[in-house]
Amino acid sequence: MIKPLLKVEGLQTFFTIKKGFPNPVTHTLKAVDGVSFHINRGESFGLVGESGCGKSTAGRSILRLVEPQAGQVKLSGQDVLTMDRQQLLEMRRKMQIIFQDPYSALNPRQTIGRLLAEPLHVHRIGTKGEIRERVLALLQEVGLPPEAANKYPHEFSGGQKQRVGIARALLFEPELIVADEPVSALDVSIQSQVLALMQGLQETHNLSFLFISHDLAVVRYFCTRVAVMYLGKIVEQGPAKLVFDNPLHPYTQVLRGASPIPDPTLSRQMIRMEGEVPSPLDPPKGCHFHPRCPKVMEVCKQQYPPQIELDNGRTVACHCYTK
């Protein structure tokens, strides 16, 4: 059996929030509450869910951009969460991140060339000339002209800025890239350009992606396996095509049914589900999804369902499948 590149086990990230005036009460927000998954080398793993489900926090916790409370994150067998600062800096070279909004992720007062060279200077990699060459090679790789090095972020379109973001993530030849909604802010025709670029890079660099997105169609296309999150927990996991073509968890079914499909003969029968995602500050007892679930049973209101392992590497957390 192949050893996974990244193994995440029981990851928990909580935030404390003070609410109320004049006597604020401290609440605990369980943004990520016991999330486990693994990513193989060269694989794209999707993390999907609606806003507030904890998918971005999970991605950031893995890089320790936010500090998790508990759990294990192992990259090539090394535990990321117990590392000291120096080790972490080294480790971060192997794990990089691309953000959703390329506008706010780039320093507006630095040229693209400086912006890309700076991390190399910080890590003392190469001479000035070598760094310059590396930057130009990277620009070419992400499909930007060499002149781009002397331009400022505002001179680029959204798609081009995202290419710069990708170039920056590639600086240290990482093994894993956490891509947090990398194409959500882009126009449709630009989205596919960036997806194609990421796919090409994945092949040439044998990269692994943790691909965080709310867009099921993009995830189905880009990722081999996927996990669906709801209020801090993974409710279903498995090969992307199987999960989306035959969703098992009622929430995945609803999500799939609510996603508009560009085909007027299909999309007129979209599922309707009333109600909204409850506040993650106070998730419902038992299965978090039970108040909105069409298949709710008595047990769902009492107990959170166990992860049930099924064929084809699928798991689902739902009482419907306990036998």
Next chain:
Amino acid sequence: MDEKLLVVDKLTTSFQLQNGWYPAIEDLSFSLNRNETLALVGESGCGKSVTAYSIMNLLPKPGSRIDRGRVLFNGKDLVGLSSGEMRSLRGSKLAMIFQEPMTSLNPALSIGKQIAEVLYYHNGTSKKEALKGALELLEQVKIPAAANRLNDYPHHLSGGMRQRVMIAMALAGRPEIMLADEPTTALDVTIQAQVLALLDDLKKEMKMSMIFITHDMGVVARVADRVAVMYGGYLAEVAPVEELFANPTHPYTEALLQSMPRLDRDIDNLKPIPGLVPSIDRMPKGCRFAERCRHKIPRCEQLMPELLPVNSDGTHTVRCWVRASQNISSGDAKV
């Protein structure tokens, strides 16, 4: 026979940049039939929102102007109406909802009061009656426990609920036409599905017509009766929704549909559209899409083609030298 409620005729709207005026939409002609949903679809900068703002006379001034063209509503030209006349139409006969409800709602006013305001000004009801009306409207847009929500402020509400409040405000004047500018783009998919379903129900209930602006082809397939695809300020293709998705004829529409990942089927390789949307001060001569088009011929870069019918009953029109101009006589210029 379809009744044309709104006719947009050769509408051209320009914006002022540092070095002159540049058209954001040009020679735009389309009509909206009664009880119909027309989707205006396109990417950022294609002019879809400018079209709606031009119809509603909500263009930012100074800095933009309608150069020429007409907007006929029930036979009456809206272009050049005085601001007073337009104000009485807006909110009563014509209503608009926007993408980001938080920036369109007044954060310092309870939602009940905001909705009541519309009733008070447009229908001349008393303030007390108007509040009662606001409650009915909130119930109509299916806000749970509406009576308790009247005194809530916008920040108390979730994005989906705010959009419902916006819709309630838009409905207050019982409009004949609702212009919806990306009303569900900021919402999660399950909430989007709820809002789209609500709009569907309300449209039937109140016999409204709708112009629905979006960039999402999936949403288009869900809501539209007819679709107008825009590119670079021009209409590229207009067709009934089933026809458009079955026979996308303009190379841009076709490329757009081929460049999208699909949830319902396997795609081995996406076919991205190369290049970028041209900016309004650097519009190419001829067909706006020519430089990105796989099918271009020399003429494309010289002259803008006309919007011409490609099917026998003339409901499907396309602006393309390659796909629509030469075989109009044969009736069907399918690919």
